[in-house]
Amino acid sequence: MRLLLIGAPGAGKGTQAVRIAGHFGIAHISSGELLRQHVTHDTAIGRTIRETMRRGDLVSDDIVMEVLREPIETASRNGGYVLDGFPRTAEQAGAADLMARDVGASVQVALFLEVRREELVRRLVARGRQAGRADDTEEVINHRLQVFDEHNAPLVDYYRRDGRLITVDSGQPLDEVTASAIAQLRRVRDEVAAD
Ligand code: AMP
Secondary structure: OEEEEEOOOOOOHHHHHHHHHHHHOOEEEEHHHHHHHHHHOOOHHHHHHHHHHHHOOOOOHHHHHHHHHHHHHHHHHOOOEEEEOOOOOHHHHHHHHHHHHHOOOOOOEEEEEEOOHHHHHHHHHHHHHHHOOOOOOHHHHHHHHHHHHHHHHHHHHHHHHOOOEEEEEOOOOHHHHHHHHHHHHHHHHHHHHHO
């Protein structure tokens, strides 16, 4: 199964992606994590994107696609993937579909983890205190939420239009979100398998 997670920073994409990938035995591919690795290892890409990431702005589509292409293709040949953090815009979604169609790796389902704003801010501030990620300060958090708001509605519409969107209330406790996501995804998997 090939799916992706949509949700604001703090919606629980990372946690749910790991659990969903484990449940279905598919790869977890996190765009943020792959990009952060480039920064940590100080690669040419890492040096290009360091400042953009620190501000909480989006890295260019070309770089994101370059970093993701190989992991997506490899995972597609090996049972599928859960994409976490990509696509973030309708343009990226279109580009991903174009790239993936050639190799039969297109996303079959987009899972939207929906959370109220106050809950998001509460979680992000708590995470910033614990993890010390460079982009988890309050100022950058607010900026990342603005970036999300700017792009998310068209992204959700992109997948809703062709019937690939499912939504889970991600304001619930973690385990309930996981159970509800897995139940819905199982139904989708069975439908996809029956095609
Ligand atoms: P995340 O770990 O998903 O919150 O991503 C952390 C940061 O990585 C974001 O604030 C962006 O700077 C960058 N990033 C991750 N995924 C993407 C993407 N699909 N498009 C552009 N930038 C991204």
